[in-house]
Amino acid sequence: xxxxxxxxxxxxxxxxxxxxxxxxxxxxxxxxxxxxxxxxxxxxxxxxxxxxxxxxxxxxxxxxxxxxxxxxxxxxxxxxxxxxxxxxxxxxxxxxxxxxxxxxxxxxxxxxxxxxxxxxxxxxxxxxxxxxxxxxxxxxxxxxxxxxxxxxxxxxxxxxxxxxxxxxxxxxxxxxxxxxxxxxxxxxxxxxxxxxxxxxxxxxxxxxxxxxxxxxxxxxxxxxxxxxxxxxxxxxxxxxxxxxxxxxxxxxxxxxxxxx
Numbered sequence: 001x002x003x004x005x006x007x008x009x010x011x012x013x014x015x016x017x018x019x020x021x022x023x024x025x026x027x028x029x030x031x032x033x034x035x036x037x038x039x040x041x042x043x044x045x046x047x048x049x050x051x052x053x054x055x056x057x058x059x060x061x062x063x064x065x066x067x068x069x070x071x072x073x074x075x076x077x078x079x080x081x082x083x084x085x086x087x088x089x090x091x092x093x094x095x096x097x098x099x100x101x102x103x104x105x106x107x108x109x110x111x112x113x114x115x116x117x118x119x120x121x122x123x124x125x126x127x128x129x130x131x132x133x134x135x136x137x138x139x140x141x142x143x144x145x146x147x148x149x150x151x152x153x154x155x156x157x158x159x160x161x162x163x164x165x166x167x168x169x170x171x172x173x174x175x176x177x178x179x180x181x182x183x184x185x186x187x188x189x190x191x192x193x194x195x196x197x198x199x200x201x202x203x204x205x206x207x208x209x210x211x212x213x214x215x216x217x218x219x220x221x222x223x224x225x226x227x228x229x230x231x232x233x234x235x236x237x238x239x240x241x242x243x244x245x246x247x248x249x250x251x252x253x254x255x256x257x258x259x260x
Contacts, residue, residue, distance in 0.1 A: 004043050004070050010063065015045045015105050015131070017172035024183055025049040027165055028103055028129045030056050035096050039087045039104035039114065039130075042067050044075055046103065051077060059095070061087045088113055092121045099126040099188075106130045108177070115140070115152055118186070122159045128186040129165075137164055137182035149240045151209045155202065158194065158244045160186040196251035204251050208239035216242075216250070226257040 004014070015021055025046055030036065034056050041047045041060040050058040059081040062068050068084045075082070083090075088110065102125055106114050111132040118125050135148075140156055141164040142149040156162055168181040194201050204220060211219035217235035224230055234242075234250055242250065 004064070004067050007064060010107060010109075013105070013108075013173040013175060013177045014042045015168075015172060016174050018045065018048075020168060020172055021045045022049050023166070024105075024129060024131060025053070025103070027183060027185055028101055029127060029185075029187065030101055031127075033099055033101050033126050035059065035098070035100040037061060037095065037100060037102050039102060040064075040107055041071060042105070043070055046105065047071070047075060047078075050103070051075065056101070057081070059083060061085060061090065063087070088117055090117075092124050096124065099124055101125070101127040101129070103129045104131070106132050108133045108136075111136055112152060115156060119155055119159065122188065126188045128160075129183065130186075131168060131181050131183045133177075134167060134180040134182040137184045140184060144241060144243045144246075146240065150212070151206055154205050154209075154242075154244055154247055156186060158201075158247075159189060159191055161189050162186050194248055194251075196248045197255055200255060201247060201251045204254065205239075205247055208242075208247075212239050214238070220250075220254070223254045224257070225259075229253060229257055 028036065036050060036056045036058050038046060038050060038058060038060045041062055047058065047060055060071065060078065061083040062071065063086050065084065068082060071078065071082050102118065114130070118128055139148045139150055140152055141162050142153050163185045165183045165185055168183065170176040170180060204223065207222070208216055208219050215236055215238055217230055219239070220235070232253060234246065
């Protein structure tokens with residue numbers, strides 16, 4: 001097998017530029033970890049550089065069976081560290097008992113799902129370096145006040161330091177995507193838990209941005225049963241005006257309401 005056919009239904013765009021591949025791998029800080037999980041290795045353009053790193057052990061997870069067979073032939077040293085399964089359904093606890101890093105040229109069609117999976121397992125996932133659609137990268141790294149600042153911006157920034165690293169042009173992929181790509185890095189921050197009810201925090205953030213043109217007084221009215229609470233100044237704002245700490249404060253206000 002000399003190559004793998006890119007499959008549209010899997011969102012595959014294979015990176016062909018080895019210099020960019022090396023730059024992505026070198027962006028991984030890999031501090032305090034001994035394992036790295038590569039998502040969607042395809043034909044191993046990142047894998048070839050990852051397996052040269054002695055400070056950590058690389059495992060790859062790939063849903064495409066054709067790619068799995070290619071990897072088995074071209075990367076025999078990986079042995080049992082080629083996982084033929086769906087990353088989104090992985091049980092991270094069976095992969096590693098210790099914190100680990102995730103890296104990959106993420107399929108555009110599941111990039112948001114990948115980051116939600118990371119959030120669910122944030123106490124295990126210490127770092128993420130991923131190539132994604134530039135528009136999504138801009139959104140995740142954005143600060144409050146921007147029109148592109150949204151749900152994942154808040155949720156990821158609550159638990160990770162998110163950094164935009166560099167832009168990647170369309171012509172270095174097979175087949176070329178119709179949009180530019182970008183590489184971002186997430187590193188777990190010091191926030192062990194939220195200073196409010198976590199499940200409610202997630203619901204409040206999602207509800208606020210689902211009706212982002214409305215003020216929070218209107219978009220969050222399902223959570224508000226205290227007429228006096230609605231007069232708090234924070235509810236006159238729109239969700240993109242609030243940072244993580246503001247959303248924590250907002251959630252605490254909702255929590256402290258008298259039960260209806």
